[in-house]
Amino acid sequence: MPAIKKTEIAYIKGVGPKRAEAFEKLGLKYSTDLLTVYPRLYLPNTTIRSLAKFHDQNVVIKGKIIDKFKPFKPNHPTRIVIFDGTASIESLMWGNTFYREKQFKVGDEHIFWGKVAYNAYERDIKFDMRDHKKFETGDEEMMKYPFIPIYILSEELKKTWIKPLAFTKIIFNALKSSAENIAEVLSEPVRIANDLLDHKTAVLKMHYPRTMEDIEITRQTLAFEELFYLQLVMALRKRSIASAEKGIHFEKIGEKFEILFKEHLGFELTGAQKKVIKEILGDMRSNKPMNRLLQGDVGSGKTIVAVFCFLVAAENGYQSAFMCPTEILAEQHYKTLQYYFDKLGLNSVLLTGGQKKKHRETVLEEIRTGKAQVVVGTHALIQESVDFKSLGFTVIDEQHKFGVMQRAKLKAKGSNPDVLVMTATPIPRTLSLTVYGDLDVSVIDELPKNRKNIKTALRGEADRLKVYKFIRDEIKKGRQAYIVYPIIEESEKLDLKSAVKHFEIIKEDIFPDLKIGLVHGRLPWYEIDETIEAFKDKKLDILVSTTVIEVGIDIPNATIMLIEEAQRFGLSQLHQLRGRVGRGAEQSYCILMAESSGEISAERLKIMTETNDGFKISETDLKLRGPGEFFGTRQSGTLKFTAADLVKDMPLIEKARDSAFKVVNEDPQLRSHENSNIREHFLTNYRESMELIKIA
Numbered sequence: 257m258p259a260i261k262k263t264e265i266a267y268i269k270g271v272g273p274k275r276a277e278a279f280e281k282l283g284l285k286y287s288t289d290l291l292t293v294y295p296r297l298y299l300p301n302t303t304i305r306s307l308a309k310f311h312d313q314n315v316v317i318k319g320k321i322i323d324k325f326k327p328f329k330p331n332h333p334t335r336i337v338i339f340d341g342t343a344s345i346e347s348l349m350w351g352n353t354f355y356r357e358k359q360f361k362v363g364d365e366h367i368f369w370g371k372v373a374y375n376a377y378e379r380d381i382k383f384d385m386r387d388h389k390k391f392e393t394g395d396e397e398m399m400k401y402p403f404i405p406i407y408i409l410s411e412e413l414k415k416t417w418i419k420p421l422a423f424t425k426i427i428f429n430a431l432k433s434s435a436e437n438i439a440e441v442l443s444e445p446v447r448i449a450n451d452l453l454d455h456k457t458a459v460l461k462m463h464y465p466r467t468m469e470d471i472e473i474t475r476q477t478l479a480f481e482e483l484f485y486l487q488l489v490m491a492l493r494k495r496s497i498a499s500a501e502k503g504i505h506f507e508k509i510g511e512k513f514e515i516l517f518k519e520h521l522g523f524e525l526t527g528a529q530k531k532v533i534k535e536i537l538g539d540m541r542s543n544k545p546m547n548r549l550l551q552g553d554v555g556s557g558k559t560i561v562a563v564f565c566f567l568v569a570a571e572n573g574y575q576s577a578f579m580c581p582t583e584i585l586a587e588q589h590y591k592t593l594q595y596y597f598d599k600l601g602l603n604s605v606l607l608t609g610g611q612k613k614k615h616r617e618t619v620l621e622e623i624r625t626g627k628a629q630v631v632v633g634t635h636a637l638i639q640e641s642v643d644f645k646s647l648g649f650t651v652i653d654e655q656h657k658f659g660v661m662q663r664a665k666l667k668a669k670g671s672n673p674d675v676l677v678m679t680a681t682p683i684p685r686t687l688s689l690t691v692y693g694d695l696d697v698s699v700i701d702e703l704p705k706n707r708k709n710i711k712t713a714l715r716g717e718a719d720r721l722k723v724y725k726f727i728r729d730e731i732k733k734g735r736q737a738y739i740v741y742p743i744i745e746e747s748e749k750l751d752l753k754s755a756v757k758h759f760e761i762i763k764e765d766i767f768p769d770l771k772i773g774l775v776h777g778r779l780p781w782y783e784i785d786e787t788i789e790a791f792k793d794k795k796l797d798i799l800v801s802t803t804v805i806e807v808g809i810d811i812p813n814a815t816i817m818l819i820e821e822a823q824r825f826g827l828s829q830l831h832q833l834r835g836r837v838g839r840g841a842e843q844s845y846c847i848l849m850a851e852s853s854g855e856i857s858a859e860r861l862k863i864m865t866e867t868n869d870g871f872k873i874s875e876t877d878l879k880l881r882g883p884g885e886f887f888g889t890r891q892s893g894t895l896k897f898t899a900a901d902l903v904k905d906m907p908l909i910e911k912a913r914d915s916a917f918k919v920v921n922e923d924p925q926l927r928s929h930e931n932s933n934i935r936e937h938f939l940t941n942y943r944e945s946m947e948l949i950k951i952a
């Protein structure tokens with residue numbers, strides 16, 4: 257294959273070194289990179305005579321300035337008259353008069369972007385100018401197309417004084433100079449099977465469509481291509497793990513496993529728990545490294561599943577690591593583990609960032625010598641100083657709180673340990689295919705039998721006294737309550753103040769006779785832990801808190817969750833918070849306080865009152881907020897799409913996945929002639945993500 261000549265952006269007409277720098281900051285280096293910047297809108301390219309047809313729309317016209325009227329006062333609009341051979345029109349141009357004078361000369365030809373307004377009363381058309389660009393050689397070619405594309409100008413580009421139509425022309429120049437270099441990215445069979453355009457046609461049409469219908473058809477091809485390569489990475493990665501790497505073969509499923517199962521559990525495992533334990537044990541026994549995602553709604557009992565795995569690992573002479581997103585959660589898990597391990601004679605340690613140096617040294621030593629069979633901790637686990645003797649099994653709890661690299665680092669602490677990642681964010685299947693497409697998935701789709709549905713209600717300020725009375729009545733019956741305040745990062749200080757202030761009010765004025773505790777993220781973890789323990793031991797009736805209790809806290813006697821300013825939380829987060837109650841046999845309640853004025857947020861919150869199903873809630877959340885928000889910034893680096901839309905393109909994801917896995921199954925090395933395009937495109941564009949993913 258001949259090497260493709262790449263033109264650097266700086267050499268495209270209209271760019272130059274300064275702007276090239278700005279482009280490079282955006283990751284655009286060669287003229288072919290510019291072709292993947294897709295239009296934000298398409299403006300009909302029309303004549304002045306036809307303008308009346310475009311009432312209230314943005315259009316592009318080309319014409320000559322035949323007259324110009326200076327404003328009477330500075331900063332009033334300059335008036336120009338444009339003629340294009342079919343008719344003439346007047347347009348106002350606001351802004352600095354001095355520049356207007358220089359920009360518009362009678363006799364000059366320009367391309368104008370403006371919005372058309374037809375005034376029926378005056379029987380007149382107005383043309384509100386948005387942007388213009390002097391007509392130059394080469395523009396006539398662009399102006400042959402029925403639609404003119406407009407692209408998003410990022411802040412970085414705006415700094416270089418580039419204007420929309422000028423940017424359009426730059427990309428047009430790039431298209432012209434690089435069209436010949438647009439190589440096909442898929443194979444013929446994949447294209448035919450999925451009814452796609454060839455890549456070059458798709459790119460050209462995406463920028464300069466013939467009809468509006470063209471745009472969606474074309475987008476489908478480009479979106480498919482993006483999704484195909486994401487899935488190809490997944491498929492290759494899955495294959496390389498399955499074939500090349502040799503994992504640990506855990507032979508014994510011994511006595512301790514049975515003893516825990518039969519004697520110390522205190523409850524019967526649900527069918528779903530038994531099923532996933534079986535799936536995981538299957539992986540542990542095989543000598544392929546496990547890479548499994550365990551999905552289960554809040555409260556479905558994932559922790560105990562991990563406990564069983566730790567026993568198996570320990571009995572086979574391997575250490576396990578249990579990584580959690582927060583110190584509180586690590587502490588809680590550590591206690592749960594100790595409860596079981598004490599009975600079974602296993603040794604576990606806790607490792608977090610907040611520990612005293614001396615204590616930490618001892619812990620590290622026990623990890624190094626292998627005395628610590630199970631290590632629970634935060635991301636402190638992946639620090640360099642942590643050295644395992646024989647790490648064979650790792651669990652990552654609340655996986656969505658971690659990034660790919662962190663997962664990779666933990667894994668690298670052992671030699672091909674089995675990896676289980678757990679999440680309570682039940683993501684829609686198609687989305688999980690894009691994010692976790694390389695993992696095997698186990699699902700706990702059943703809650704323990706003793707659970708009652710959490711009753712959820714939406715309340716406003718007017719109901720506040722009633723709500724307090726309700727809480728008081730429940731506490732009299734022996735229950736406990738959480739009251740949660742939002743803390744949003746940007747306004748952390750202010751929010752914290754309000755949480756603390758509310759705590760004072762709750763304590764002094766509302767429930768002076770009850771015992772109230774407060775926890776928030778600014779307190780040292782051991783204080784938080786102390787307060788939570790006191791709450792657990794029923795020394796407190798109410799725990800006032802910020803979202804630090806979002807995950808992991810497990811106190812079955814707490815049955816009331818009052819969430820203040822609920823409209824400020826995302827739905828998935830509300831569901832997580834709500835999951836702190838409903839963990840025992842008593843009826844639990846979740847009360848969402850929201851401003852009565854916010855009708856839209858009330859609409860959004862309504863889903864919470866309608867279902868306890870985390871799956872439905874996350875689907876709604878995804879629709880409302882889009883996948884970027886959904887995964888938070890930590891994950892977004894791995895999800896860069898320009899044409900694809902994860903919400904809209906679910907069916908396309910499945911198709912792309914089927915095709916990609918088929919290609920890899922039939923030709924794992926991508927060596928066949930048929931797949932040469934795919935191989936080439938993969939190596940030039942996706943090698944890096946493969947590297948990243950390989951160690952993940």
Ligand code: ADP
Nearest residue numbers: 523524525526554555556557558559560704810
């Ligand atoms: P999550 O899946 O949200 O991490 P946990 O593992 O914290 O849930 O479990 C929630 C609670 O349910 C814990 O108190 C746990 O002991 C309890 N639990 C787990 N499995 C069962 C079961 N099969 N029957 C009854 N209670 C269970």
Ligand code: MG
Nearest residue numbers: 558559653808
């Ligand atoms: Mg959990």
